[in-house]
Amino acid sequence: MTKIYNFSAGPAVLPKPALERAQAEMLDWHGSGMSVMEMSHRGKEFMSILEKTETDLRALLAIPNDYKVLFLQGGAIAENAMIPLNLLNGASADYAITGGWSKRSVEDARAYGTINIATNTEAENFTHVPDFATWQLNKDAAYLHICTNETLQGVEFFGDQGLALPNTHGVPIVADMSSHILSRKIDVSQYGVIYGGAQKNIGPAGLCIVIVREDLLGFASKLTPAVFNWKVQAENQSMINTPATYSIYIAGLVFEWLLAQGGVEAIEKVNIAKAKLLYDYIDSTDFYINKVAVKNRSRMNIPFFLKDESRNEAFLKGAEAKGLLQLKGHRSVGGMRASIYNAMPIEGVQALVAYMQNFETNGT
16 A cells, blocks of 8 residues: 555644554543543543643643643634634734735634734735834734744744744734644743644644633623633633543644654754755755745745646646645645645655656656
């Protein structure tokens, strides 16, 4: 059987050891006689899973004690509404538009209050993060929203150390990290809120993790339903409603796997090597093109184009025959996209590069 490598942007590849654990525990979790999918979310069995999952996530990201971790539903898109509902409180907010998902965040947030655009690179086809000195920031904003890795266009915020961030002079930064959370070291204390959909680097679709500083709780609009109110969810251990129990369980297995790899610092080195391998090849030829500014090239999501786009279908068909799946670019961008999340082994990237070389030379 052909070895399969799944380059989907999400739902995405998961670590094989985590899936094997889930398979072994499917019918009987730790002698309980129940599948995790059958457990009461308030029973001692699932509560132990939830508590360990949070503990491991806190260890991986070195989350300070004054931050709450919430396990919510609806993915990151649901948070586009929850963020202004929980934080605007009659004020305005700044939003940076650096790609398709941050543009969507603005569209969803505008229903709840005044949204100011701090920067917008749509006219440049979302190929870079503008110099922070050009951003139009409001010192009285309730928060600044950014998407630190744009899954569609492959644009990532980079600094000399960690993620580059603008100086907001105390305005909390709210960051959508859906497509690169846990792929690199971050300083959680630099953010008011970090959130991300699980289906890229964490686990199955449907779960969204929110990391929120405690002093930002308690400002929700009176119109905010309890299930969307971060303070209420924090006070109830994310259980004002039945949480996504099985997704939380799988996330916990992924966190265990990541810790066994040496944690975020170790996996970041692997991610750097994978991205370098693919970008170096793309840059070595004019047959393939990456349009993102070098300083903002994502490690997780690498879009590329054939110079002769009439050959796109042949490229994708040949890739699928080689077991290289889900390489078609997003419909709003076109071309190809290789998403190489934590669970993608370097062998998968090597196989992709080998195929790209052969396609360039032989057309197959």
